[in-house]
Ligand code: ATP
């Protein structure tokens with residue numbers, strides 16, 4: 001399918017990619033018809049989804065089956081009055097009904113708003129009102145049903161509630177019954193233009209309240225690079241991205257680009273997550289490609305990998321947070337696999353990436369994706385030189401690239417703040433070396449200013465991670481009268497070092513950092529904790545540590 005959208009589909013080098021990567025944009029592109037149904041017609045028996053759960057159930061869906069189910073779902077949704085432009089929230093965890101529903105909504109030209117199951121009444125009310133949500137399709141679990149039911153009286157636009165089961169509650173329509181009795185689906189006469197909104201995702205909320213990001217119907221095409229040239233997928237691949245469907249990362253790794261590439265998406269629908277489960281899945285299902293955030297790899301390398309047959313695994317990718325070189329090195333030693341890092345946001349597709357034709361530099365995010373016009377800007381707006389820190393920006397003066405969001409929904413002020421004068425500001429600081437590789441420094445908000453130095457948390461965290469006592473850590477600034485800010489390390493100790501938490505270990509760790517990196521960066525304050533504050537999706541929230549220490553949020 002990739003060849004339908006690209007003028008050239010394989011590349012030998014970054015130069016080749018830069019000059020010859022070109023997306024052909026069809027008119028009124030619709031992922032449901034132009035990808036899912038197209039596969040169903042061309043290769044109906046090709047496996048699209050390999051789904052399993054922690055009760056040992058396993059179902060494979062071919063593209064023909066996905067077409068059939070998504071048509072039924074679309075027809076059922078029509079019978080509920082859902083149509084073009086309607087906003088529908090999906091709280092479906094990793095149920096396969098997520099895939100049926102999001103594609104069905106695309107086929108109707110409606111707007112899908114995937115959300116995490118950890119939302120409570122107040123979060124649902126907020127989202128329902130902020131986005132005029134018309135319907136909620138959710139997993140039938142008592143907690144979720146209760147929160148949605150409780151949200152209803154305060155959510156005036158909410159008209160329809162659907163549960164996919166197994167539990168039902170008063171006021172909820174039964175999804176399974178609905179699709180069973182659905183009349184044959186008739187494609188609406190007109191579904192969408194390329195500029196219509198198809199998807200709304202909330203950002204992870206790492207730096208503050210999650211923001212509502214909206215994407216157009218072309219957004220899936222932006223993910224051709226994500227799947228074909230970062231995950232390195234081909235039609236025989238079985239790919240697992242670790243992400244809940246409530247986060248943007250889910251469509252990065254569990255849907256759009258993967259199916260354009262013709263790969264099979266692997267889904268493990270689980271309640272509680274243990275790193276060893278992933279290893280068991282790779283072993284049992286012969287997964288070929290894995291994408292996960294660094295936090296997962298930090299825990300994976302502490303498992304006994306020799307207990308699993310991981311020989312099927314060919315390719316591993318990471319994004320979402322910076323990858324510490326120590327984790328890269330250990331994973332390579334244990335598995336022979338080089339972790340290929342990528343960088344992007346809910347607002348974008350993959351923007352910086354270690355492509356298959358490049359050699360990874362451990363600790364670097366990789367090279368600019370030529371699909372975007374990427375630059376690094378100094379605070380005064382002029383371009384940073386090689387080796388100099390700047391904010392990662394995307395220039396949009398010539399065009400809005402495929403994959404870049406439309407706006408923060410109904411928040412023109414915030415949109416203008418991040419995106420003005422033809423430049424979208426990511427809020428992330430990095431520097432570029434002479435080979436064009438980008439090196440992450442930190443979020444602009446997380447960079448520490450101490451005695452005239454600007455200290456990026458990532459570099460100090462990476463230095464700390466090379467000490468065997470440190471499993472995870474966060475570097476933050478603490479207000480200080482003399483220095484402005486001083487560097488603080490909040491550390492989770494490994495099991496073997498927990499008894500040694502105390503001044504002696506603090507000095508040992510401080511000396512270690514002074515040796516590994518420039519001494520002025522060492523943490524003057526060290527705190528040991530059992531766990532770091534994280535977002536629901538598992539990202540470290542440095543902002544919370546800062547606030548606790550009396551600093552700016
Ligand atoms: P919020 O915007 O609500 O604070 P968030 O920025 O974490 O949350 P996402 O859109 O899920 O929400 O994450 C994008 C951010 O994740 C990037 O802006 C960057 O800070 C971080 N990130 C992603 N990939 C990498 C990477 N490879 N290295 C370092 N940071 C990364």
Ligand code: MG
Pocket residue numbers: 203345
């Ligand atoms: Mg963000």
